[in-house]
Amino acid sequence: MWELDRALEDDTRAASLFAWLGAAGALTWLASIVLADSLLPITSITALGALVFGFVGWRATKHGNPREATNFVAISLAVVLAVLWLFLLGSLLLRLF
Secondary structure, eight states: OOOHHTTTHHHHHHHEEEEEEEHHHHHHHHHHHOGGGGGGGHHHHHHHHHHHHHHHHHHHHHTTOOOOOHHOOOOOOOOHHHHHOOOOOOOOHHHHH
């Protein structure tokens, strides 16, 4: 978590992390369609937030604008995506066994 916060302070690393955040949101949404459609409402909201804030943060880093609030939201969304992936992996394990 601290490494993510430090990486967001560097504009070049932050741009790639914000792009990753948007991609992770889209990937989580697609995985929820396949693995756990009961999680689709929450993954849709989280994926949309990740895509929007990923794009906003990426654009802010390219223009050198301050983005303190965006950093907080990005870290929060990364934590939520990680928790959702735990549920998705649990769903995958239940389907396999």
